[in-house]
Every structure is written in C-alpha cells, then in structure tokens.
Amino acid sequence: MKEKDNEFTVHLLNGKTGRIKITWVVIFMFFITYGFSQNQFNVLVFTKTAGWHHESIHEGVTAMRGLAERHSFDLQWHEDASRFNDEFLAQFDVVVFLNTTEDILNDDQQLAFENFIRSGKGFVGIHSASDTEYDWPWYNQLVGKMFHIHPLEQTAMVDVVNADFPGMEAFPRRFMWTDEWYEFKPEEYSEDLVILLTLDESTYDPNLQWGEKTGKGTGDHPVAWYQEFDNGRSFYTALGHIPAVYSDPWFLHHIYGGIYWAATGKGIQGKVGQDQ
Numbered sequence: 588m589k590e591k592d593n594e595f596t597v598h599l600l601n602g603k604t605g606r607i608k609i610t611w612v613v614i615f616m617f618f619i620t621y622g623f624s625q626n627q628f629n630v631l632v633f634t635k636t637a638g639w640h641h642e643s644i645h646e647g648v649t650a651m652r653g654l655a656e657r658h659s660f661d662l663q664w665h666e667d668a669s670r671f672n673d674e675f676l677a678q679f680d681v682v683v684f685l686n687t688t689e690d691i692l693n694d695d696q697q698l699a700f701e702n703f704i705r706s707g708k709g710f711v712g713i714h715s716a717s718d719t720e721y722d723w724p725w726y727n728q729l730v731g732k733m734f735h736i737h738p739l740e741q742t743a744m745v746d747v748v749n750a751d752f753p754g755m756e757a758f759p760r761r762f763m764w765t766d767e768w769y770e771f772k773p774e775e776y777s778e779d780l781v782i783l784l785t786l787d788e789s790t791y792d793p794n795l796q797w798g799e800k801t802g803k804g805t806g807d808h809p810v811a812w813y814q815e816f817d818n819g820r821s822f823y824t825a826l827g828h829i830p831a832v833y834s835d836p837w838f839l840h841h842i843y844g845g846i847y848w849a850a851t852g853k854g855i856q857g858k859v860g861q862d863q
C-alpha cells in the first residue's frame with residue numbers, strides 16, 4: 588500500500604508499524620514546546636490529617652491556588668500519602684505541609700520524603716505542621732520546634748525580629764494579629780533556626796491547663812523561622828489556624844516568601860543564590 592503524503596511510518600512498542608498523520612505530529616510538537624508548564628517551580632501541597640482537621644484547610648488550599656496563579660508556579664494538592672515515593676516527589680521543588688496533623692506517613696513514605704529534602708529541595712510547614720509526626724525524629728528536626736499546647740484564639744502583638752527573609756517586607760516591625768498561638772515543646776530539635784517572628788506574651792494570656800499539660804508562655808516565643816537542613820531548606824510559620832487568615836495579604840505574602848525561598852534558595856538579603 589502506498590503511503591499517503593501526509594502520513595509517515597512509526598514503529599510501535601508491540602513491534603508492528605503504523606502510520607501517523609503529520610498533522611498530529613505537528614500538534615504534539617506544539618504541546619511539547621508550548622503546552623507544558625512554563626512556570627518557575629513546582630509545589631506539592633499536602634493536607635493529610637490523622638488528628639485534628641482544621642476547617643481552614645479548605646481556605647488554605649484555595650489561597651495556595653491563588654498564589655500559584657499570582658506568582659507563576661505549578662501546584663498539586665493531595666491528601667493521599669501513598670503518593671509519597673521517590674519518583675513522585677522528584678517532580679516537585681517544594682512540599683508544603685498545610686495544617687497536617689499527627690501520624691500521616693508510613694516508614695517508606697517518610698524515607699522518600701527524607702530523600703526529597705536531601706536532594707536539595709524545600710519544605711514549608713504551616714501551623715499544625717508542627718503537630719505532626721512527633722515520633723519521626725528527622726521530621727522534628729526539619730520543622731525545628733514541635734507543638735505543645737495552645738490557649739483560645741486571642742489577639743496579640745507580634746514582633747519582626749528578622750526582616751531579611753523573603754515576604755517579611757510586608758509586615759510592619761510590630762503588628763497586631765489574631766490566631767491560635769502555639770506554645771512549643773522546650774526541646775531544641777535544631778540549632779540552626781533563624782527566627783523571623785516572635786510573640787509578645789504580655790499582650791495575651793498564655794495560661795491554661797489541659798490535664799497534665801500546662802501552658803504558661805515560654806518567654807522568648809518564636810512564631811516563624813527558617814533553616815537549611817540536611818542539604819535542603821525548611822520554612823515554618825505557626826500562623827494559620829483561622830480560615831480568614833488565608834485571605835489576609837500579609838499572611839499570603841509571608842507564605843509565598845517561604846515557598847519562594849524553599850524552592851530557590853534565593854531572596855535572603857545579603858545572600859546570593861543557595862550556595863551562600
């Protein structure tokens with residue numbers, strides 16, 4: 588049979604040959620060139636919970652999608668931990684734990700996530716990311732501090748103690764904020780944390796009792812920080828309990844600053860690139 592002018596022969600996987608119209612080849616090449624992502628990096632938002640399920644996850648995911656659109660990055664959202672393997676995670680630059688809680692990854696999934704960070708990638712933890720995986724020591728170090736207790740939502744004053752990090756330029760030096768204020772365990776899981784925000788404990792009431800657990804403030808009370816850890820980058824903020832927070836421009840800028848730095852290693856004033 589004579590080949591038509593607008594078809595050519597291709598070798599199929601089953602050993603046979605077939606014909607494909609040039610028109611389809613042209614369309615396929617167009618998608619390879621222009622149809623796939625031209626965005627600057629790829630972010631996975633993970634929201635699995637095994638304990639408390641924050642109502643604000645819904646607003647959080649919506650906010651993340653808005654940030655992806657505004658700042659030209661690709662975003663996938665999943666709650667399914669079975670996707671955590673080396674091949675799946677390798678496509679991302681940053682994984683965001685958005686209000687995750689308690690034991691959400693098995694041993695194999697944990698190892699895949701450790702490999703991801705060790706390959707030079709980034710982690711962003713929001714609010715109850717520090718109420719997650721207490722029994723996984725590497726994760727405790729990655730986050731930097733782990734949740735202990737919180738009082739009722741209250742208004743308090745927050746101080747910017749380091750404004751050199753991306754996103755911090757949106758905050759005034761001292762600002763009023765209403766949220767669920769986490770008090771962290773006294774353990775120091777990492778010595779490399781650079782604190783960005785601290786809480787003025789004189790401006791709210793940190794005292795409470797949950798059975799054996801007591802809250803009474805910690806004095807120097809960190810709220811957000813970052814660190815370089817295990818060849819990767821980690822950013823954490825304790826803000827983010829209340830759904831309406833996810834439509835606050837300051838907060839969104841704060842979160843995007845963390846994502847941008849975790850993805851690229853860039854943006855810290857006085858530093859150039861991720862090797863500095």
Ligand SMILES: [Zn+2]
Pocket residue numbers: 641714715767827828
């Ligand atoms: Zn909360």
